[in-house]
Amino acid sequence: MTDQGPSGVRPPRQDGEAKRGKYAKGLARRQQIIDEVLAVYDRLGFEGTSLRAVAEAIGVTHPVLKHHFGTREQLFLEVLQEYDRRFLDTTEGDGGSFIDLVQRSAEHSLRVPGLMALLNSMVAHALEAGNDRSRAHFSERYAHLRGEIQTLLEEGRAAGTVRSDIPLDEAASLVLAVADGLSTQWLLDESADLKSGLLLLERLLQPPDVQAPAS
Secondary structure (H helix, E strand, O other), X not given: OOOOOOOOOOOOOOHXXXXXXXXXXXXXXXXXXXXXXXXHHHHHHHHHOOHHHHHHHHOOOHHHHHHHHOOHHHHHHHHHHHHHHHHHHHHOOOOOOHHHHHHHHHHHXXXXXXXXXXXXXXXXXXXXXXXXXXXXXXHHHHHHHHHHHHHHHHXXXXXXXXXXXXXXXXXHHHHHHHHHHHHHHHHHOOOOOHHHHHHHHHHHXXXXXXXXXXX
C-alpha cells in the first residue's frame, strides 16, 4: 500500500511536514557543530577559534555558522550549556555528597579535551567590560551550582556529616571556589591533585567528632 492518490500520483507534501523536516535537519546541524567545536578549540586555542576557523574545520560555510549561532561568544556559550546538560543527564538521581558532585563534574570535564580550557577562557571573557551575555550566563550558572551544593550540604548536615556551626551558603561558595581553583591548577600542571584537595575540604567541613585522621 502506498500514499499515492487515486490517479497514482503521490500527493504533494504538506507545508508542515516540509518545515518539520527542515527544522530537524537544522537541529542536527547545530548538534554536529557543537560536537566539533571543542576539537577545533583544543587545537587553535581561544584566539584562534574564530567562527570562520570553526566553519572551515567542520566543513560548513561561514554564513551557515553565523545563521545558527550569530557570534563566536554565543557559539561558545551554547557549547558550554550543552556539556552542562550532558553532565546533568548522567548524574540525575545518582545521589552522593557535595564532594561526589564536584568530583564527577571535574572528571566529566577532564574527559573532554578543551572543555575546561574553554570554560576558564569564557569566565575571563565574562569579566571584561561589554560582554554582558557571558556575564549573565556565568552569574546564573554559578548561582545554580551554589544552590545545588548548598542542598547537598544541608543533606549532609541532616545526616551528621557536615558541621553545624558554619553558614551553608558561604560553605557552598567555598566549595565552588576550591573546585574552580584546583581545576585551573590542574590545567596548568597535571600533577596538581584535584581529588585530594576536595577530600581535604570534605574533612574540614565535617563535625570535629567525626573527622577521620588524614591518611
